[in-house]
Amino acid sequence: MSPPPADRAAQGEALSRAVWDVLAQQGLEKLTVRAVAAAAGCTTGLVMHRFPNRRALLLHARQLLHDTTRQRVEALEAAATSPREALRAVLRQCMATDPETITWSVVWVGFLAAAVADAELTDMHRRNNRAWRQRVERLVAAAAPDWPVDQVGAVALGLIAMTEGVAALAAADPAAYPADQQERMLDAALSAYGLSC
Amino acid sequence: MSPPPADRAAQGEALSRAVWDVLAQQGLEKLTVRAVAAAAGCTTGLVMHRFPNRRALLLHARQLLHDTTRQRVEALEAAATSPREALRAVLRQCMATDPETITWSVVWVGFLAAAVADAELTDMHRRNNRAWRQRVERLVAAAAPDWPVDQVGAVALGLIAMTEGVAALAAADPAAYPADQQERMLDAALSAYGLSC
DNA sequence: ATGTTACCGTAACGCTTGTTACCGAGTCTC
């Protein structure tokens, strides 16, 4: 007999996707084991055989969300032809400009709210967010090599907060924050900071 | 006999404060009627006599939170001596720079996550947020009277998203986002947009 | 003084939750 680890990982990924779906469509209060199982098309038995408890399921889904976004960001960064284009591309995908990224942003807000009650979820968020911040600071420094460190930090923080904030706002009210307004906002900010491509 | 409506309102306010406390300290998942009653120092009987159900309690707390912030913002705006100072003061109090505003931001994120599952909570958020956005657009237009409309909109959106975003980030990781860094971020943005006082 | 009424705590209801125990079906080993 062989417990193929590939299937286990694939099932864990499918269940994490089910966690995202429930979180995005039904909210944090309805994020139950039964709802996740229904979204994944299986029973609660499979869920509880794959994860020791509900918390472990949420933590895995959270970590997988972060890993996925990190890979996407790294691909964008590698594909860019200049530091400023890399910065813009990376920040652009952070906003909520289409149904998929809107869903992601809803899930992100959900995990953020869930982190209030869960120390490990909080730690996860902080680790991921600090890494994300360092990445953007590095990109800003590369896009403006002659800036002093504190200016790099202040501008990077402004850009991070702006994109993360508009993603949350667009997630809660997509009609009021269409994609083109978010793009114009980003371009206006990059232009004001002197970081236009 | 007289059912004094002042006491009723005061009790509703106290219960709403209890809702905020529970939401900030225990998170959305632990926001139960019993937890609210315990935080308010009463029993669930009083809560359910004051509000028809749990949802009404949350909606009232949400609306009261908005009304309170609106009054505070209007006072700041009225006390400012110039349009640019008004803009800066209003944006500054939106961030999470001290324990009180950090708590408010945690509560804000909690309500935002709860709005995913509740249409009325969503509507409330959209109404409040659109009014907030119009206010900032008006302040930006007053601070830069010669700007075209779309530039006013893009800059106002950038400022709103930035302050709201940094408030959420600071709420989740206060140590990484101290008050002075948020202030520097705001000043750097206002300066870059050409809106310094 | 007494009946009435509003107020609010107590206790219970039905329901949903996370979690556990059990059990059948399929699969690999020898």
Added chain:
DNA sequence: GAGACTCGGTAACAAGCGTTACGGTAACAT
């Protein structure tokens, strides 16, 4: 082919949830 083992579904459990019904108490009106 028989047996052991893994997988996953079913059903049950206790606990906690929102909500409801009931009872006692205090204040008012007459």
